[in-house]
Amino acid sequence: MHLGSFEEKRRRLVEKLEREGYIRSERVKKAMLRVPRELFVPEELRHMAYEDTPLPIGHGQTISAPHMVAMMTELAELEPGMRVLEVGAGSGYHAAVIAEVVAPSGLPRDQWGHVYTVERVPELAEYARRNLERAGYADRVTVIVGDGSKGYPPAAPYDRIIVTAAAPEIPGPLIEQLKPGGRMVIPVGDRYMQYLYVVDKLPDGRIKTRSVTPCLFVPLIGEHGWREYEY
Template structure:
């Protein structure tokens, strides 16, 4: 499906293997996550001018002044989900489609929301090209996707000022939400774990990160 000269293929393979080793050294220990990262061709999700940098551990610009998160961040958030095959997972912030593809590669049933129609259309084309079956819509991600709730897992790929109440309400019993929370410039990675079927959530902190702002009714206002 992705035909390239042998030298280009070999270079991408080496870069991918180097990245996977870096992720292991930085604490990504979930082999299922590492296999999913290895399976999805990240070079198909970045602009052509950055293809040669696709397997570097860094964020890259995409359309609509957004970014594709660095591979470590994708792997770290995915590992924090502690998701099992067959679970329903909601992603807020489709972006390039790469995170959704990694979730799909884990055997999850993926629903993803993006507020930029152009980005979503581009992501849909990429995902379809590599055979990923993902439910997608253009909407305000901060209010979730109630038609398909509850979700076993929710992952938010933009920085929020606080945990959106609508998303917490759409978590299934014992569900988990991974979300960066803080200021517009920097955030702390948080995990909210629902306690059974109650309205109580245990909160865990996993360090500093930097994401684009989460825009929407229960996020930041658009400037």
């Protein structure tokens, strides 16, 4: 692999995220080293795939910045074998990173977990599906078209829920679909002020929330999110 190749750029980005404290575990590091982000961005932006910045993916949406993917994945404390719901598939990149942790390429398939990712824009769901297939994640990630603010009841309950669009408040159905002992990572707020929250459902069913950092996401549009006109 010659210097400046995607693989080399990926390695340098991962090292930078590690130095900056966004990547803290071997698991997340390995996952981000494996998933080719260049396959999840539009062709004409591939040269920017390893800049630490969000990039447009069409329909007014973005693929999140790598440091945000790293931070949310670390906060989720994923383990191999877990069942995860992602709300907001977008490009499919974050779902692939999650899949690399819960169903790592080296692990026997019968020990794999699974990622369900919901996307409200049908064209983006198709885009995510294509990207995931090309990158080799089709059998570890299921892409669903729909309103993820309602969760995805057919595969519930989930060990982890990761929401990649900002909600006005923590959607009730997502709390319901979390296993006792489960965790959700979710941005909450409006276009001016958002915070990333970690929501733990304790084994006895009580809910504990803490805000971690200010952040900036596109809105979660849906029944338990924003109405398009009010955002």
